[in-house]
Every structure is written in structure tokens, then in C-alpha cells.
Amino acid sequence: MTFEEFRNSSAEKIYENCPTEQKDRGTAFFQADCLIKHFSEKEYMLCAKEEIPKMLEEKLFCALERKLSGEPLQYILGEWEFYGLRMFCGKGCLIPRPETEFLVEYMVKNLPKNARFLDLCTGSGCISVAVLKKRPDATCVAVDISEEALFYARKNAEYHKITDRMDIVCADLCSYLPTGDFDIIASNPPYIRSCDMKALSEEVLCEPHIALDGGDDGLFFYRTITERFSPFLSRKGLFAFEAGYDTAQGIKEILSSSGLSVDSIYDYSKIERVIIGKKN
Numbered sequence: 001m002t003f004e005e006f007r008n009s010s011a012e013k014i015y016e017n018c019p020t021e022q023k024d025r026g027t028a029f030f031q032a033d034c035l036i037k038h039f040s041e042k043e044y045m046l047c048a049k050e051e052i053p054k055m056l057e058e059k060l061f062c063a064l065e066r067k068l069s070g071e072p073l074q075y076i077l078g079e080w081e082f083y084g085l086r087m088f089c090g091k092g093c094l095i096p097r098p099e100t101e102f103l104v105e106y107m108v109k110n111l112p113k114n115a116r117f118l119d120l121c122t123g124s125g126c127i128s129v130a131v132l133k134k135r136p137d138a139t140c141v142a143v144d145i146s147e148e149a150l151f152y153a154r155k156n157a158e159y160h161k162i163t164d165r166m167d168i169v170c171a172d173l174c175s176y177l178p179t180g181d182f183d184i185i186a187s188n189p190p191y192i193r194s195c196d197m198k199a200l201s202e203e204v205l206c207e208p209h210i211a212l213d214g215g216d217d218g219l220f221f222y223r224t225i226t227e228r229f230s231p232f233l234s235r236k237g238l239f240a241f242e243a244g245y246d247t248a249q250g251i252k253e254i255l256s257s258s259g260l261s262v263d264s265i266y267d268y269s270k271i272e273r274v275i276i277g278k279k280n
């Protein structure tokens, strides 16, 4: 079998296997290309007519099977690009998503010189690692309750050579108390309403439920973080949160009722994606 034959047949199977509302040929071909590129370490365009070596063919079919059984592509590849950087991920951590890049961008631009920040619910560590990579003067504490997720945070920190500036802590943010204060306390916490969890796609439900479920109104973590961590903001410190497509209003109310002044940033889909709560 040639790479071209594998590409066409696997893209077709991926397309057929997709739920009707998500069917898209471009995406199916893109995903087939990702599998080829990852496992063969070759660009498809350069090897299309070549025969696939037997060992590689087995690997590709095994990966395709996993994709067709509903596993997210990012877990099969074991990595995904985030803020232009390679991030390792796998079962046990939330997949880094492009909308989170808005929060990273805000932090990269707004952290003062030699800043210290706190990243709560760090998961794969993608936010901390990306910010530290772009801001060599900054340091951070990254916290998550899941050791499984922190396995990836450590791996990402090591790969990007920033372990000396990223303190990784396994703790429950309902009881964790940091030391010192922070210029930014950031979080992309779980924010799906518990009642909406069952409506998520099969693929999203492969991700850890504790990384998605934000309690009855989806705001549990924003409330807890604002209440518990306000004392740890530096003099001009601020909270920077990622919001879901309809949670911005609720988050703003939590922040302003704690006496913080509120601001927000829209993403390209005109969703209020980053909510900021500044000390006055």
C-alpha cells in the first residue's frame, strides 16, 4: 500500500465515522495527514507514491483504529501544537486548545518585568510553559489536583527547558495555600455545567471529566479561586481567567462583587474569552 492509498482510504473512513453534524472532508484529510506525518516523520507530499514499509503500515492502521474508535487525535499523537509550541498530552489531561492562546497572549503582554504568576488547574501545563517560554524573566507556580495531568506538565516543562522557573505542585485548590504573592493568578478551570456534560461529544468525553465539569452553574472554580486566592494578589495584581462561550457574565459578577475592576478580551468568534479582575 502506498502513502497515497492509505491517506485516501483512511480519510474516507474517518469522514464516514464522524457524527453527521461534524462531517467535514477537509478535517478528515487533515487528520489522516497528521497520522502519516507523526508516525512516518515524513511530509505526505514528498512520499505520496512510496510504498509504506510493513512495520509503519501496522503502526498507521493501529492509530487509525484508535481514531475510528472515538479517541481524540491529540491523544493518539501524544502531542499537539499550542501557541506555536510542541505540547505533550494524553489521556489524563485536557487537550490544549487554541482558544486558551488568548489567555497566554494576554499574560505574555501584561506581566510586569520579573513577574511571578500562579496557574491554577494547570493540567498539561500548557499555559505556564507557553508564558515562561516567551517571558524568560518570569517564574510561576503551577497547580493541579491530578498527578496524571502533572505527568504531562513536567514533561512539557522539561522539553521546553523551563523547569527551573516552574514550580509544579499537586494540590486541591480548595485547600492549597501558596506562599508569597503573584502578579497574575491565571486559570482555565473546568467550566462546563454539570447538566451539560452528557451533551458533550464522544471525543470530548474521552478527556478527564474533572478537567471539564465546573459544577451546577459552571462557575464553581471561578468562585473558589476568587474567594481563596485574592489575598495572594500583589499590589497591582490581577486574575486572568478563560471563560466558556456563555460564562463571561457570571465570572465578571464574581470578580466585581469581590471589589475588583473587570475587563475582558474577545476571541475571533466574538466570544468574551479572557476575563480580567484587577485590584483597584
Ligand code: GLN
Residues within 6 Å of the ligand: 094, 095, 096, 097, 100, 121, 122, 123, 124, 125, 126, 127, 188, 189, 190, 210, 211, 212
Ligand atoms: N490549564 C490547562 C489548559 O488550559 C488545563 C485546564 C483544565 O484542566 N481545565 O489546557
